[in-house]
Amino acid sequence: MFKVSSGLTRTFLTLTTAALVLTACGGNDNGGGNAAPSDSQGGSSAAAGGKKTELLFWTPFSGADGAFMKDIVEKYNASQDSYKINFVIQPNGEYYKQLDVALSAGKDSPDLAIMHVDQIPTYASKGQLQPLDDIAGQSGIVKTDYVEAPVQYSTIEDKWYGIPLDIHPLVMYYNKDLFEAAGISGSPTNRAEFEDAVNKLTDKGKGQYGYVVPTLWPQQFIFPTLVWQNGGELWNGTDVAYNSPEAVEMIAWLRGLIDQGISPANVQQDGENTLFLQGKNAIQFNGPWMKSQFDEAGLNYGIAPVPQIGKAKQAVYAGSHSFVIPKNTTDAGVLAGIGDFLKYVAGNSLAWAESGQALASKPMLDSAEFKALPQSSVADSFSYVQFAPNVLNWGTIIEPVWGEINNALLGKKDPQKALDEAVAKSRQAMGK
Template sequence: MKRLKWLHFALAACLVLALSACGSGGSGKSDSQTQNNNQTGSSDSEAPSGDSAPKGKTELVFWSPFSGPDGPFMKKIVDAYNEQSDSYQVKFQIQPSGDYYKLLDNAFGTKKNMPDLMIMHLDAIPTYARKDLLQPMDDLAAKAGITKEDYVEAAVNYATIDGKWWGIPLDIHPLIMYYNKDLFAAAGIEHPPTNREEFLEAAKKLTDPSKGQWGFVMPTLWPQQFIFPSLIYQQGSDLVDAEGNPNLNSPEAVDALAFLKSLIFEHKVSPENVAQDGEVKLFLQGKNAIQFNGPWMKDQWDKAGINYGVAPVPVFFDQPGVFGGSHTFVVPKAQTDAAKLEGIGDFLKYVAGHSLDWAESGQAVASKQVLASPEFQQLTQQQTEVAKEFDYVHFAPPIPDWGSIVGELWTQVNLTLLGKAEPQKALDEAQKKALQAAEAKKQ
């Protein structure tokens, strides 16, 4: 969860992320974000769940980047599985989220300490599949009785490349809206905004510079990697064209960035020159009424005792649309042990039916069985509101090394929101650099 994660957007490379607070608390970033800087990295920090496999049990080493408050939720699932399994023992190892892909690349490169199963951010799959480092999950899933129909379509479709299924989803973490209920009540606002008109009306009522109070504090860095693309999707456009080439200076992208800038300099519902995590700090202080961020923020808000609500991101343009990330289960191509592969399938089948504990971390899981369960419906408002966005969530373009291609984009978005660049010129520069980077990748 640390700092420059995306220029990935990873997600840029969710590749960046996002995702999901799989890192530590406090920065307003998720491991989904760290993911995005990702794909390189290495340290030996780990938190195994359980001792060595008891006699007669096959041990499965499972890596994850859940080094934040979400880690204990996954450990609970693993411990429950180990307790009920007579044949397999999952050894759960948490790697630091900021170094996760460096550690993973080191394991791939040295072929030492390789996990049998690992969590990978969905938008990293195209890169690792292209490098021939993963194995398709189709046979493993079929033998375990797992089908694509068991999971939310958006994540399954993204992870299906060249007709093969490369990653089984755990969750989806889209951009969502948090709002301060006390500030809304004081301003006489009865419900969260659902469109541009309602958002502007509410934000203006909630803004009082004399009190240092703002309707919406505009982040100029992370999580713009989730916010800016969401407004492009709401116009029916994308960050790539039909041929998969960067499309960063489209009319829709310019309109999206111009709108974000207008909230600061025209509508003045946000302060200027917001530093990294400034919007988070002000939300914690009760001075920021509306916050766009990811499900991973839940633990931080809860611990701070904020009286907050959760709602889908308003439709600012023509249609609903949000950027999101996803944690998926993948298996290294090098893992060919039949007993271990059978055990991995058994564990994933168990997770699909018992991931309510993961949902309790604030995530909305990708398992349709859990989503439809009465237990999930009885969770807090957050998880059910997040799940509402699954029908229109978008992920980073499924292009290998996408994060490195769009690194300049986030620099230009930052400059624009600081008032140092105009949207069209900034995005023209981002497009130029992206085309150069994409061409270099082909050589």
């Protein structure tokens, strides 16, 4: 689910936020299965003479999360004799480039693919996806079995284009040992509690920080969260709006943590994660995909919803992986197999939750098995998650923000000037 360095440090975001999308899906390794060659469109072959109908399934899960989806596919293949899913992992950093080429060429394109929910409007507008209403109905898949937010986002002109697999909001990780040593009994839930906690958790003599402010990724999740919490917007309906007083205040607040010594200055990419792994950063805001890395490191950590730092409301930026079907997947047998597989995933996706993700399937969320997982608390924020604005080519539009936020947090520019310049560049990208 996102671009990760050092194995699994970052996650993608691209949606464009290209940054967004690319980051949350995994590492830089190109692991994954290779689909068997086929002489039929989309890499699938119709069942004949007792052979299974083959389906080509693309994902960007090139990090640690890929093994969990591979496990689901393998169990599905072993569970029945009609269909075989050929599971292919494309490098997450190249995923949408590869998908664009395949969909445009109409040859060797996937029959089924994973797509970040905020990419769906753009691909649907290009006529490259097909609505899933009929397939869902024939397979017994209903919208009400899924969390509302991603279903609503991927429903365009009353047609449903994406069946959600998960929702990955920004979450708070905290070091339980450091919290205990500082006499803090619970995770902070608002700005006052957060500021009190990070002050107690900072010990400059030990090189220990309460909250290390990232200057790059995952600001693609942090900045929108803080803006929305503070009553601001990224898009006002007709124009970009992230140089508002509400947005500027949040960047100034982050810079203030650096100025106070709560965070070191000049944090490089993944620096906050490195310090968290070393036990020198008490709190980190990141995505659910980080869980397996922290487990492997043997950290004694907790997971909780991001506190409400802003003054207006609780909100959190989220991404979501959805299943989509390309427009050129037309074989009736292949489509039937896709429906069968999606129905299987809806009821057998706990393996995906073990990767650190919170599932979008309500029956799975309500299961005792999911509720027993440490990251089950991630689902507590689903009632107030927000996705990227439903604006075509949003990733390209917002891209200038990340460099300007970096300038502001490094002290190179005043927050207002940095965000004003980001807006000017974004308007230029829109042709305004």
